[in-house]
Amino acid sequence: MSTLPGVTPSIGKPISRVDGVDKVTGKAKYAAEFSVPDLAYGVVVSSAIAKGKITHIDTSDALALDGVLAVFTHENRPKLAWFDISYKDQDAPPGSPFRPLHNATINYSGQPIALVVAETFELARYAATLIRAEYKEDTHETSLETNLHQARKPKSGIASLLKPPPPKPRGDFEKAYTEAPVAVNGRYVHAAEHHNPMELFATTVAYEKGGKLTIYDKTQGVTNSILYVTQVFNIPFKDVRVLSPYMGGGFGSGLRPQYQLFMAVMAARELKRSVRVSLTRQQMFTFGHRPATVQNVALGALADGTMNALYHDAVGETSQFEDYTEVVVNWGGMLYPAENVKMDYKLVPLDVYSPLDMRAPGGVTGMSALEEAMDELAYNAGMDPMEFRLKNYTDLDHNQNLPYSSKELRECFRQGAERFGWSSRNPVPRSMKKDHNLIGWGMATGIWEANQMPARAEAVLMVNGKLRVSSATADIGTGTYTIMTQIAADTLGLPVSDVLFKLGDTDMPIAPISGGSWTAATVGSAVQAACQAVGKTLLKLAKKMPDSPFKGVKWEEVTFSDKHMRLKRDPSVALSLQTLVDQNGGKAVRETTGALPNMLKQRKYTRSAHSAVFVEVMVDEELGTVKVTRAVSAIAGGRILNPKTARSQILGGMVWGISKALEEESVMDHNFGRFMNHNLSEYHVAVNADIHDLDVIFVEEHDDIVNPLGVKGLGEIGIVGMPAAIANAVFHATGRRVRDLPITLDKLL
Structure with missing residues (x-):
C-alpha cells in the first residue's frame, strides 16, 4: 500500500457494501429465486410424534391428484451411498449423521417423513396435507433438567480440535473455595434457541443433460454442500456444481447441509427434471438449535478482591445419534488468573435433533453465566465490577499457559x-x-x-487492467464481498471500482464453511496471497521489458499504488498495470494460490x-x-x-x-x-x-x-x-x- 499524496488505500475506510445495490434493488438472487426450466416443486411432510416408528403411510390421496409427480417416503427412496458408507460433513459432531427417509424410525418431532413433488408449489403444498401416517409411539425424553442424572462425557472426535474439552484442574479448588472470605455460587439455565434467519432454507436443483446437477443451495459453505451431495449420492465432483452467491442470514444454521438439499437432489435424480424444495418457517424449528444448557459457577476471592477459586460446569443437550459439543466452561481460565480451577462439561442425549452452532456457540452461553457470577463476586467483595475485573486482569491464557x-x-x-x-x-x-x-x-x-483456516483464491488481472478475484466462500451478511474487494484493491494498488470479487461457487478455489468469525482472516489472507502472486508475475514481465527500471529488483523492493507498480525507494519509478498486462501476449495474468495458518508462529x-x-x-x-x-x-x-x-x-x-x-x-x-x-x-x-x-x-x-x-x-x-x-x-x-x-x-x- 502506498503513502503517496493523493493515493488513498481502501483498507480501513468505511466503504459501503459493494453488493448493497443488488440487494436493495432485488437483483441479488437467493436459493429459491433462480429460474430453471421444467421446474417441479417439493414440499416436506413432518412427523407428528417425537419417538417411535411409522407403521403405515398412505400416499394414495396425494398421488391421485393430477399434477402430483411423486411422493417419496422411506418405503420407496432410492438406494444411496451413505446408507452403506459412513458419511461426515465438514461440521459434523461425533456420531451418526441424520439420514432423511432412512427407515420407519422417528428420532424427533418434526422429522421429515415424506416429500411430495408436483408441477406447482401450491399443488405440492395441498397434496402434502393429504399424506396420512400411522405411528407406534414410544416414550420420549426431551427435558434436559429432568434428565441431568443421565449426563455423561462427550465422545471424542476431530471436532475437539476446534472445540477443545475443559482443561485439567489446577490447584485445589475445594480447599480454596471453602476458605475464601468472599464467595458466590449459582445455577444458570437457558432454554433452547433457534437461529431464525429471514431467508428460509431452500434448494433449487437444475437437472441437466447426462444427469449433471447445478444446485442453488442456502448454505454457509458450497464446498460442504458438494461434499455432501457427491458422497451421499455417489456422484462424481465433475457432475455437480453448487452455487450460493447470496444468503439471507445464517448465524450458524447453514454450516451443515440441511435436509431440503437431500430431498431436492433425490427427487431431481429420480424424476430426471429440475426440482425446488423450500422449508416453511415451522420447519425451520426441525433442525439444529442452540442447545438448552444448565451451568453451575462457583467463585472465591481473598479479602482484597484477588480471585483464587473458579469452578464452572455445564450440561448441554444433544441428540441420541450425535454428540454435539460447545466450548462453554473454558473461558474463565482464559480471562482470569485464579490458581485453583476446576471445570467440567457433559451431555445429556435427548429425543431431539442434534443442536447446531449458533452465533458464538458456547461462548455466549458460558460468558453469560461466568460474567454474571463475576459481577456478584465483585459486589460481595465491595468492589466496583470494572475495578474488580482489572484487579484480576491477566495477559496470559492460563488454560494453556500461553501469552x-x-x-x-x-x-x-x-x-x-x-x-x-x-x-x-x-x-x-x-x-x-x-x-x-x-x-x-x-x-x-x-x-x-x-x-485462521486454510483457503484458496484466484486473482485475474484482465487485459483491460481490471482485477477479478474469487473464492468459494460465503457472504452470510457480514460484508465478505466488500472487505475482499478492499484487500484485493489495496494489494495491487487499484481503486475498489476496478475490482470484482466473486464467491459462493464450487467452480472457484476451495474455502471452508463461513463461521467461527474466521472468514475475514482465512479468505482475506488467501485473496491477499493470490493478488501478491499476480504482482510477482507482473514483476517478472517488467524485468523482461527493454531498458526496464525493474531489472534486478526483488519482490520486497516493489509496491503497488494508483494502478502502478513502483519502486519503494523511489515511487516515481513506475510502470502501469495496464502496460504490464499488455506484455503478457494479449492474455490475462492469472494466479491461484492458498494461505495456510503459520502454525510455527501461532502455536506460541x-x-x-x-x-x-x-x-x-x-x-x-x-x-x-x-x-x-x-x-x-x-x-x-x-x-x-x-x-x-x-x-x-x-x-x-x-x-x-x-x-x-x-x-x-x-x-x-x-x-x-x-x-x-x-x-x-x-x-x-x-x-x-x-x-x-x-x-x-x-x-x-x-x-x-x-x-x-x-x-x-x-x-x-x-x-x-x-x-x-x-x-x-x-x-x-x-x-x-x-x-x-x-x-x-x-x-x-
Missing part, C-alpha cells in the same frame, strides 16, 4: 467506561430512578477466539478478540418490563478492514445479545416433545422498538501473529458480553439476580 498475541482489553475497559459515563454510577442496587422506572447500569467482559500464543460491554436498563417497577436504553461495546478486534461493515457486525451482535437476554426461548412441550412456538409471532426476537442507543468503539490493536492481515473476526465478539451485562444491569436496577435466561417480566415481579 496472547495481542490483548487490548484494559483499553476497552477505559474507553468504554469513559464513553458510557461509568464513573458516575451509584453502586447501590435500586438507587437510580426515573419516574416509575428503576435504572440499572451493568457491565461485562467478552472474549472470542481469532482463528492464544489468539482472541476481546470486548468490554456497558449497558443501561430501565425496569418498570410495577410491570417488570425491561428496556435496554443504551449500551456501549468497546472492541479489541485487531486491524479493522472496514469500520462501516465492522460496526454493523458489532451492532448486530449487540441486538442479538438484547434478544437473547430478554426474549429468545424455544418453548418445548415435553408431553409432545415438540417446540410449540415455532413461528415469529411467538418465538420472540428483538424488533426496532426494542433497540435504542447503541454505540461501538474499536480500540486500536496491532497483531502480526494472528494472520498476515492482522485481522480478528467480529461476527461473534459483539454478542458474547451483552446478555451478562444486561443481567448485571437488571440486578443493579432491581436488586434481583436472574440466572434463568431470558429475563422476562414474570421473573422480576
